[in-house]
Amino acid sequence: MAALSQLKMNYMPGTASLIEDIDKKHLVLLRDGRTLIGFLRSIDQFANLVLHQTVERIHVGKKYGDIPRGIFVVRGENVVLLGEIDLEKESDTPLQQVSIEEILEEQRVEQQTKLENEKIKVQALKDRGLSIPRADTLDEY
Amino acid sequence: MTCLEGPHSNQGPDKSCGPMAPEEELVSSSQLEEEEEENEEEEEDLDPDLAPDLEEGVDEEEEDLGDPAILSAVTNTQRGLPSSPGIKASGALGMSPASLHFLWQTLDYLSPVPFRPTHPSTSSPVRHFGPRLLPPDPYVFCSPPTSWSPRFSLPSHLTQLHPQHQRILQLQQHSRTPRSPAKKPWSRQSDAYANLMTRKEKDWVIKVQMVQLQSEKPCLDDYYYQNYYQKLEKKEADQELLGQRSKVESLKLVTPYIQKAEAYESVVRFEGSLGQVAMSTCFSPRRAIDAVPHGTPEPEIGAASSQRLRVLSWIEKMFLQLLEIEEGKKNGPPQSCYSEQQRNQVEKLFQALKTQEQSNLEETADGFLQVLSVRKGKALVARLLPFLPRDLAVSLLLAVIHHLPLLVKRDAADQVLQMLFKPLGKYISHLTFHELLQGLQGLMLLPPGSSERPVTVVLQNQFGISLLYALLSHGAKLVSLDPSLEEPSSDHTAWTDIVILIAWEIAQMPTASLAEPLTFPSNLLPLFCRHVDKQLVQQLEATMQLAWIY
Numbered sequence: 202m203a204a205l206s207q208l209k210m211n212y213m214p215g216t217a218s219l220i221e222d223i224d225k226k227h228l229v230l231l232r233d234g235r236t237l238i239g240f241l242r243s244i245d246q247f248a249n250l251v252l253h254q255t256v257e258r259i260h261v262g263k264k265y266g267d268i269p270r271g272i273f274v275v276r277g278e279n280v281v282l283l284g285e286i287d288l289e290k291e292s293d294t295p296l297q298q299v300s301i302e303e304i305l306e307e308q309r310v311e312q313q314t315k316l317e318n319e320k321i322k323v324q325a326l327k328d329r330g331l332s333i334p335r336a337d338t339l340d341e342y
Numbered sequence: 343m344t345c346l347e348g349p350h351s352n353q354g355p356d357k358s359c360g361p362m363a364p365e366e367e368l369v370s371s372s373q374l375e376e377e378e379e380e381n382e383e384e385e386e387d388l389d390p391d392l393a394p395d396l397e398e399g400v401d402e403e404e405e406d407l408g409d410p411a412i413l414s415a416v417t418n419t420q421r422g423l424p425s426s427p428g429i430k431a432s433g434a435l436g437m438s439p440a441s442l443h444f445l446w447q448t449l450d451y452l453s454p455v456p457f458r459p460t461h462p463s464t465s466s467p468v469r470h471f472g473p474r475l476l477p478p479d480p481y482v483f484c485s486p487p488t489s490w491s492p493r494f495s496l497p498s499h500l501t502q503l504h505p506q507h508q509r510i511l512q513l514q515q516h517s518r519t520p521r522s523p524a525k526k527p528w529s530r531q532s533d534a535y536a537n538l539m540t541r542k543e544k545d546w547v548i549k550v551q552m553v554q555l556q557s558e559k560p561c562l563d564d565y566y567y568q569n570y571y572q573k574l575e576k577k578e579a580d581q582e583l584l585g586q587r588s589k590v591e592s593l594k595l596v597t598p599y600i601q602k603a604e605a606y607e608s609v610v611r612f613e614g615s616l617g618q619v620a621m622s623t624c625f626s627p628r629r630a631i632d633a634v635p636h637g638t639p640e641p642e643i644g645a646a647s648s649q650r651l652r653v654l655s656w657i658e659k660m661f662l663q664l665l666e667i668e669e670g671k672k673n674g675p676p677q678s679c680y681s682e683q684q685r686n687q688v689e690k691l692f693q694a695l696k697t698q699e700q701s702n703l704e705e706t707a708d709g710f711l712q713v714l715s716v717r718k719g720k721a722l723v724a725r726l727l728p729f730l731p732r733d734l735a736v737s738l739l740l741a742v743i744h745h746l747p748l749l750v751k752r753d754a755a756d757q758v759l760q761m762l763f764k765p766l767g768k769y770i771s772h773l774t775f776h777e778l779l780q781g782l783q784g785l786m787l788l789p790p791g792s793s794e795r796p797v798t799v800v801l802q803n804q805f806g807i808s809l810l811y812a813l814l815s816h817g818a819k820l821v822s823l824d825p826s827l828e829e830p831s832s833d834h835t836a837w838t839d840i841v842i843l844i845a846w847e848i849a850q851m852p853t854a855s856l857a858e859p860l861t862f863p864s865n866l867l868p869l870f871c872r873h874v875d876k877q878l879v880q881q882l883e884a885t886m887q888l889a890w891i892y
Contacts (some may be wrong), residue, residue, distance in 0.1 A: 213548060215567055215595035220544055224536045243539040246550040253535055 203221070210287060218242045222285060229275065229283040236260070238286065248277035261306050261311050264297050266304025358537050386879055451784060504594045506575070555595075567595065653712045656694075656720050660762045663691045666725055671729075688729045697727070710738075711745055715752045727765035737778070743781035743809070748798035750803040759805035761858055770812050775820045778813060779833060785810075797847055802854060809861040814844065815863030822865075841873045849881045 215219075222241050229237045231248065236259075239252030259266050299307075300303040326333060352733050380692050557563040571594050578592065696710060713719035727735055740751065742762070753759045773781075785797045800806035817837060848856065 213595055214593040215571070216551075218548075218551070220548065223539055223544070226534060241537070242535065243543070244555075245549060251538075253538075299627075306860070323379055 203233070213238075219248060219250075222283075226286040226288060227283050228286055230281045231275070232281055234278045237270070237275070238267075238299050239270075239273060241283075248280065250277070250280065250283070259308055261304060261307040264299045264304060264307060266299050268301055271316075271326040297313070354669055366765055373799060381762055417881070445791055508595065508792045520539055621691045636713060650710075653716065656718055657713055660691055660694050661711075661718065661722055661889060662695070662775075663687065664722060667691065667729055668725070679799055684729075686733075688726075688731075691726060692730060692734050695723070709746060710741055714742070714745075714749055717758050720758055724761045724765050727762075727769075732769070732772055736772050739766050739769045739773070740777060743813070744784050745784060746806055746809065747799045750799050750806045753805070755804070760860065763805055763808055766809070767861075770809075770816050773813075773816060775817065775824070775833065775837075778817050778820070779836055779840070782817075783836065786840060795843075795847065797844060798851065801847060801851055804857040804860065810860065811845070811859050811866060812843070813886075814869065815840075818865045818869040838873050845870045845878060845882055851879055 219241070223244065225241060225269050227239065227241045229239070230236065235257060236256050237252060238258055239255030240270065241250060242253045243251035251272070252275065255270045255273040256267045259268070323333075343350070368761070506796055561568055571592075574592055667684060670684050670687070696711060714723060723738065749759065785800060786795060788795055797810070800810055821837065867879075867883065874882070
């Protein structure tokens with residue numbers, strides 16, 4: 202059964218289809234910036250995904266941390282891209298894995314520094330009489 | 343024959359109806375063997391879209407029993423009635439009646455159906471849906487439970503399958519050899535959660551995706567893929583011919599081919615209106631609107647620009663006709679014999695080209711010239727010429743020769759007239775000597791009030807000089823072939839005069855302005871040698887050689 206499932210199923214040649222990706226490990230990038238890694242178990246015509254043994258991977262600099270999440274059902278429209286992970290080459294990475302607590306701390310720090318920089322920039326612009334409206338902080342008139 | 347009643351028919355052989363003979367029971371149980379595992383999965387499957395249920399319901403229909411709602415949906419939609427039960431059922435399925443109809447034709451293609459010659463009845467598509475319940479389907483029995491790679495027999499008549507694809511399917515059916523284990527080492531020992539998505543479910547997803555791809559005219563809707571695949575095929579065929587026995591058969595995406603179902607327009611729209619128009623029907627009797635289109639008066643533009651616009655739009659219309667002719671040639675038989683219809687089309691197009699709705703003979707030539715002055719018009723003529731019968735083509739050629747100086751003057755971009763050379767060149771050899779003489783004489787005439795002959799302009803243009811050389815070469819050939827023309831006659835003197843004049847003109851022209859011809863006929867120099875003195879010939883040789891280095 203395992204050998205047979207390795208068959209190249211060229212059922213819809215000339216198209217991109219997720220059928221051949223089933224039961225393989227994938228990395229999925231979501232629109233909100235999250236990175237999920239899991240086994241693609243099921244799909245549908247909207248490219249909704251069912252990910253099994255999913256892990257949310259947070260990257261900060263050269264470090265990363267994995268948060269085990271279990272089973273994910275992802276609505277298709279929220280997927281930016283996804284790609285198959287080669288199980289052999291998976292461990293061959295220059296990145297360093299750290300514990301969850303550490304990576305979350307790193308992430309918090311990174312976010313903080315980003316916010317501070319942003320604040321300084323906005324202040325500098327304001328001092329010069331410019332205001333660049335940001336998409337998420339638009340004033341409601 | 344199996345006797346399956348009600349919607350519970352697929353639940354197992356023990357639940358089949360009583361009055362069945364024991365042998366039949368055995369047969370049916372083995373038939374259902376394959377089905378059982380799938381159907382049991384289905385029952386737990388709370389598929390909101392009811393897709394597997396659709397198949398189930400339709401399977402039962404085959405036996406003339408089954409879920410009444412779906413049944414009525416089936417029959418009603420087949421008749422094209424948008425009646426309420428049909429709509430209800432299809433509404434439950436989330437599809438319109440039309441697409442439901444299409445879905446069945448797709449299911450047709452995708453279900454493992456032994457090919458059966460269909461009855462010309464509306465229920466025939468549905469008959470295809472009950473493959474598993476029919477007496478021995480060898481493919482269902484004999485094939486091991488592989489993954490869902492296509493193990494279909496020849497699909498129904500409604501799908502267009504590429505011959506290679508058909509061969510592939512047949513091959514796969516005949517050779518059920520299991521593939522060698524994958525080259526990539528399977529690092530995980532056994533994925534306990536594998537195949538959570540069953541073959542049926544994968545099939546279903548594919549089905550839905552295929553439904554979205556259906557079209558009546560794949561050559562238009564999917565133009566790029568179809569052309570790409572044709573090129574790929576041709577390349578493979580060539581490779582095979584060359585001896586590369588690799589036999590790479592690339593698969594083609596076959597989208598379900600649909601026939602346009604009779605769709606009535608529920609909403610009537612008039613051009614220019616903003617939305618629906620109030621129509622009186624027997625359910626809503628209202629005053630019918632007077633829908634008479636009033637032609638708006640054309641705004642008066644300048645005569646010249648309007649004339650130009652008229653020519654351009656005329657060219658566009660003729661081009662559309664030409665495209666139809668070419669399409670007919672492409673799709674039809676590959677021989678060069680044209681069907682009656684094609685010949686009529688070509689005739690009509692030629693008349694359109696020549697006349698342009700003008701009665702005067704002067705003006706017809708003028709119209710033709712105007713068409714030729716436009717780049718697209720030249721392309722039109724160049725593409726039309728291969729289709730024309732000989733006499734018409736020759737008349738076009740003569741018209742071109744006659745107006746050659748004018749054409750050359752109007753052809754600002756040099757490259758454009760060139761496209762006419764090849765098609766026209768083919769018909770030069772069909773010219774008679776007399777016609778040739780007439781044409782050439784026209785070029786030699788000194789127009790009143792100018793010292794320059796038209797031929798000088800012609801010599802400076804690549805197309806002109808190529809055409810001229812070709813004509814001269816043809817004339818020389820005719821003279822050499824027909825000894826009667828050698829005798830002194832008005833024709834002969836005229837011919838000699840022309841040759842001498844042209845030779846003189848060529849010699850006169852500075853080399854720089856002499857255009858480079860597309861082809862240089864070999865009998866030109868000997869021709870000049872015969873009629874012109876040595877000095878001139880040497881001069882000519884030098885000039886022509888410089889202009890055309892061969």
